[in-house]
Amino acid sequence: MNSPLQRMPKIRFRGLIIYSIITMTLLYISYSNLLFSKKDRKSPDITIVPNKTEAPPFNHSSNTTSSHVQNSADQKRPNLVEPPPRRYLRYDTNLKHIAFGIASSSNLWEIRKEYIKTWWRPKETRGVVWLDKKVVAKKGERLPEIRVSEDTSQFKYLNKVGSRSALRITRVVSETLKLGMKDIRWFVMGDDDTIFVVENLVRVLSKYDHTQYYYIGSASESHIQNILFSYSMAYGGGGFAISYPLAKELSKMQDKCIHRYPALYGSDDRIQACMAELGVPLTRELGFHQVKLPLLHLFY
Template sequence: MSLQTYQLMVKQRFSQLLPGGPSRAMAVSGLLLLLFYVFSFNYWSSQDHSDLHLPFAHKWRAWSSGGTNTDPPTNLSHIVFGIVGSLKTWKGRKAYLESWWRPNISRGYLFLDGRPDNESLCPYTCPQILINEDIRKWKIYPLLKYPVSVRVAWSIVEAFRQGDNDVRWYVIADDDTVLFMDNIVQVLSKYDHTKYYYLGASSESILSNVYMSFEMGFGGAGFALSYPLVVAMAKKLDGCIKRYPNMWSDHLIYICILDLGVAISRQKGFHQIDLHDNIAGFLSSHPQSPILSLHHINVVDPIFPSMNRSESISHLMKPAGVDQSRLLQQTICYQREKNWSISVSWGYSVHIYETAVPRYVLQMPIETFRPWIKNAKWPMFMFNTRPAKNDPCETPHWFFFESIESENKDVFVTTYTRAEKRRLSPCSLGRNHSADRINRVQVFSPVKTRLEAGRAECCDVVSLSDNTTTVRIRPCMEAEEIAIV
């Protein structure tokens, strides 16, 4: 029914019912129409229109499709990486960035505070190098307590101002951070990029979170910002810096995002690595979530024996280049005849214990590392740990990743070799079945990625030779009993 027809019907009906004739009816009908418009407007405005803050292209896409996001799945081309470094340290960190960057495929920028010399440039193996805006020209500069922190935060705006097309996410990290791009794509594809999202993770050390914030994404580990959120930050960040001139970079970014009404969406896998010494215990019991980043790799010990830091990272990227979804994911199985427990951290390490150790124990990292802040008191970490001991029943035989190859079109073989002799007597609880003679572990895993398998993975110990243990990873059966029996 048209609006004109409706008005005519109202006039006729009220001219019949009300005294005063057509003029009285017209006045009443006008009043009713006014009330109709008021109530209709109030109803419409009371609905959730969270997409109104989006760029016009996003709003049109949502409305024209009936409110359903019909975008194709997020892929690497939809992400811009903003890597922040310093001229003083860049030359020693270049190898870390080169280990994961994909020239002519990934998009992003390396922000430095000055132009590096030709020797430290990497025109083909790194992101485009941009020099940060000189914030010393800002009027507020004398009031800034941490100018370097403001430069880091402002890099987000400078990355946005490059004007890249078809961007859904900005991922920000430091130049001493290794990123795992396939896993990042997989994680970001789960979120609606047309809404405000701030994805990040806390520090591993409790005191780091106490000094900064438990609700903050640590920037060294890296965090991801959806495109609409970065649009809003580009408009508001300068005003936020003026409100909080005394804040450190990660905390400043967190507070500015919070002022926009956006809280963090916690995402496991971003690793600040606020730890010292040997992090092999941490990496060998990685949480059951895709690894997204490793920060502070220039501070901790090399993650592989007999290699330096850059060699270690390049070595880790070999299995990462084959299947990042399975990298560092822990799979546990038991050899009943020997009473052994075997823990596989795919692409990194294998542990053999000479007794049956419960899964809940094996999933706790061995404390081979120290907290970030010296003299920290217990509790020190944001996760449960178990102490490193010399007890032959609680100390594993360590094997580290050596190589990966394809056995056939369906199976990959990763080989792990012993780091050093354990130099302990056999475990009496394990019926004295020593694993000292084992020098190599071979792990057979499906070519189909962990994501494609669509279910949890289990493993079987399929053979024991004189010096080699063979393990096969497979999808867990439905309702499979995986407890120790």
């Protein structure tokens, strides 16, 4: 059994703990009351911007001096009304500002021209279909003007699995530029089986300044194709757009550029090689997408 002398330190320690808890509680309560009382006494510094159509409240006791002091105080107060968000800059590009260069071939023309009819708008859309040789054009068909590409026999083609037609297709943009169409801002290139939704195309191109260098398109949907070629290349199957000043620079150097890359496979990787030499990267727009279906799907 503990003696009274042994129990004294424990009693004193318990008393000290109780005293400390009571003291901290009182301090907390006093501080909270003081804090809330300061908030109540402080008036909120909020600037209310009245509606311009509402008349200001009439003050019977106001005079010239008090009005001057009040106006000075209002000028010092910050305006807490946030400005509206800045809208994206849009350029007034319309369908008439776009020239389409469509690559096709004579042996597939009778089939592929039906794809073009689905989106082509006579007297609204502008552009040319470029073929390897002349075909019989029927009157009244809803199709673009048909032209034959220039001779490309002077260029070497060393790719063992590709086709020489890639050389003439590479020059579609340059040959369309040479036609001298007026008020053109963009050259859009596509294949004869590329389907363009012209409203969406105009909306997308309106985001960009046509006076600057732009090479706009997207990569392939196939990971294997992107590995074999490039993730920074606009694939022709989905179409791509080149601004007018960039098309002019491309036309000046394209033939020499084609001579430098005889082993490339297609036209779109040759365009990308020339763009790399001009120092213009691809501006990616996912709306320019292509889908290559397996041959099995064609039988369904």
